[in-house]
Amino acid sequence: MSIVPYPIVFPDFGENGLYSFTTKKGIHYEVLFGRRANNPLHVTVVFGVINDEFEGEEYSETNQHDHYYVMSTVVKILKHYIDSKPHLKLLEFTGVSREDESDETSNIRVRFFSRYLDKIFDKLWVIDPQHNKLIAKKKDLYN
Secondary structure, three states: OOOOOOEEEEEOOOOOEEEEEEEEOOOEEEEEEEEEOOOOEEEEEEEEEEHHHHHHOOOOOOOOOOOHHHHHHHHHHHHHHHOOOOOOEEEEEOHHHHHOOOOOHHHHHHHHOOOHHHHOOOOOOOEEEOEEEEEEEEEEEEE
């Protein structure tokens, strides 16, 4: 049984990469792809909650028991972004912790995200796990 992603609001043409979606319980998420200033082919992925009741803390735990649906939606967004950017070379996900969180919480976030890597990346990508982040590097097919 596959989990159906939530409906996605795709970026307007020309917009850098801001996607969003809303869960059945009204929790709003944004998924942003930030290009590096020194290399636009390297992108950092940031996603999280944007509801006011979470006081702007994007890494809030919503406790809505819908994390599989949220991740199914994030996977669909990541695949769309990667497919639309064929020259992309590096994609980074950081499990950045909030000030009141331990490194262990950040590591749990990264481990949870890592469960979905095979749904996002094909064999043209190599995953480099680091302390509290995952870096996906596209293989150079010309070397």
